[in-house]
Amino acid sequence: MSRISVIVPVLNEEDTLAGSLARLRAALRDGDELIVVDGGSSDSSMDIARQLADTVLASEQGRSIQMNTGAVCASGVWLWFVHADTVLDSRHRDALNGVASTAVWGRFDVRLSRPRPLFRVIALMMNWRSRVTGIATGDQALFVRRDVFREQGGFPEQPLMEDIALSRRLRALARPVCLRTPLTTSSRRWEANGPWRTIWLMWSLRFRYWRGASPESLHRDYYGGDAR
Helix, strand or coil, rough: CCCCCEEEEEEECCCCHHHHHHHHHHHHHCCCEEEEEEEECCCCHHHHHHHCCHHHHHHHHHHHHHHHHHHHCCCCCEEEEECCECCHHHHHHHHHHCCCCCCCEEEEEEEEEECHHHHHHHHHHHHHHHHCCCCHHHHHEEEHHHHHHCCCCCCCCCCCCCCHHHHHHHHHHHHHHEEEEEEEEHHHHHHHHHHHHHHHHHHHHHHHHCCCHHHHHHHHHHHCCCCC
């Protein structure tokens, strides 16, 4: 596997950022780079990032904007987009090392951080759906060749569903590599809003997006008063 640039979009993640970046740092190999892009945090996220990342950037708020900003200065052959609340280790970097040089893009399986039986089923369905549709979400730590990412124009700078939009473009080039080593992603939204309510919300938003609803209206319904 060639040199990897990990890009982490951040907004007010001081409670967990030090731990997640430290694990990322430990998982990477010599020559890899860790890039953190802050979207205007009002807490100490940037100070924490400066202690652990190779590069820390500031950008306008918005996950797609932040990830595109990081990609501009990335030098790796592969870009690996990892959310700040994702837990991974050297096994995931090793799995990337085994990806064929002819691959274009891919993602990881996920599991939710809270070990509830229902959450295990939800993660299983997320992974199955992604394999069937060839669509990846941000929680699955999407990775893509840097030259392909730039040829495709990066993430569409929209407030929601940017991962699905990019996946559709990339799927037209090649099916994703689906790595089975599971990442752990935070279950905080599932717990805060309730699993069944969250399942309904996720599916309804994706259906509306498929039907042509604007990402701005979907963002309002997903986050409510939360600006993230």
